[in-house]
Amino acid sequence: MRQKRHLLLPVILTLIILLSGCSTKVPKYQAKKALGPQINYTVTGIDAGAGIMASTQKALSAYGLTKANWQLQTSSTAAMTSTLDKAIRHQQPIVITGWQPHWMFSKYPIKFLKDPKHVYGKSESIHTIVRQGLKNDQPVAYTLLDRFYWTPAEMSQVMLKVNNGQDPRKAAQEWIKANPKTVQKWTKGLKKVSGKPTLKLTYVAWDSEIASTNVVAEVLRGLGYQVTIQAMEMQPMWASIATNAADAQVSAWLPTTSAKFYSDYQGQFVDLGANLKGARVGLAVPNYMKNINSIEDLK
Numbered sequence: 648m649r650q651k652r653h654l655l656l657p658v659i660l661t662l663i664i665l666l667s668g669c670s671t672k673v674p675k676y677q678a679k680k681a682l683g684p685q686i687n688y689t690v691t692g693i694d695a696g697a698g699i700m701a702s703t704q705k706a707l708s709a710y711g712l713t714k715a716n717w718q719l720q721t722s723s724t725a726a727m728t729s730t731l732d733k734a735i736r737h738q739q740p741i742v743i744t745g746w747q748p749h750w751m752f753s754k755y756p757i758k759f760l761k762d763p764k765h766v767y768g769k770s771e772s773i774h775t776i777v778r779q780g781l782k783n784d785q786p787v788a789y790t791l792l793d794r795f796y797w798t799p800a801e802m803s804q805v806m807l808k809v810n811n812g813q814d815p816r817k818a819a820q821e822w823i824k825a826n827p828k829t830v831q832k833w834t835k836g837l838k839k840v841s842g843k844p845t846l847k848l849t850y851v852a853w854d855s856e857i858a859s860t861n862v863v864a865e866v867l868r869g870l871g872y873q874v875t876i877q878a879m880e881m882q883p884m885w886a887s888i889a890t891n892a893a894d895a896q897v898s899a900w901l902p903t904t905s906a907k908f909y910s911d912y913q914g915q916f917v918d919l920g921a922n923l924k925g926a927r928v929g930l931a932v933p934n935y936m937k938n939i940n941s942i943e944d945l946k
């Protein structure tokens with residue numbers, strides 16, 4: 648008897664939670680009410696290893712939001728964008744970790760929040776990082792990687808194809824065919840190598856890096872290399888270059904987003920500079936949250 652009563656409370660609580668989950672619909676964004684309680688003081692984030700997650704933790708404390716009970720929810724890019732999709736369809740409030748280039752900014756009416764303390768940095772570039780010794784071992788690949796540079800608009804074209812369901816390698820091949828002038832700038836004067844030397848590129852499977860890594864890999868294949876690409880978390884990706892287990896990566900968002908790994912592995916890689924300029928990282932909300940324009944407005 649005693650034991651049964653023990654069970655009663657948890658069972659009732661579970662029922663209440665389940666039932667309320669079924670019947671409550673999150674209400675539309677209410678500009679006149681404080682934002683925090685409307686979204687459980689939660690920022691919807693992505694994978695734990697991403698630089699934007701570390702920057703967001705810093706931002707929450709820099710803007711006094713941690714003290715005000717705000718928290719960052721870990722998920723994945725796919726889960727975050729689907730939560731965003733749902734929120735927007737119902738005009739509900741949401742705060743996400745956002746970055747550009749990414750199709751989320753063309754697909755959804757969202758805006759970056761101002762970051763007056765510049766916790767996320769002002770603007771980011773994406774750098775190409777190669778292992779030490781590559782210049783001597785594979786000068787053609789090194790030169791190609793050094794020259795690889797494109798615009799956010801060009802990268803977005805590949806991202807869009809992949810987002811529409813195309814195989815990333817196929818998307819890269821099509822993009823290369825459609826953009827001979829850009830590609831020729833990278834390959835000009837380079838002679839095809841013989842003997843099919845192998846190259847390994849590592850990357851994190853973010854949409855932007857899926858696009859860039861596949862394009863670079865395809866161009867290197869065209870130059871005679873046998874290229875493998877391997878997706879992994881951010882830390883092992885930097886380690887793979889530092890230990891010469893891989894040859895290159897084109898996924899280094901700098902100076903802020905990848906700062907930790909850039910300094911942890913300093914001296915164990917060669918930074919070939921930006922392959923894309925004008926990237927941006929921060930918090931974002933739907934445009935209909937008209938009165939929320941700065942991270943300071945979250946309080």
Ligand code: PBE
Binds near residue numbers: 699853
């Ligand atoms: N991102 C996209 C990554 C870099 C590329 C902004 C999600 C991050 O480390 O946060």
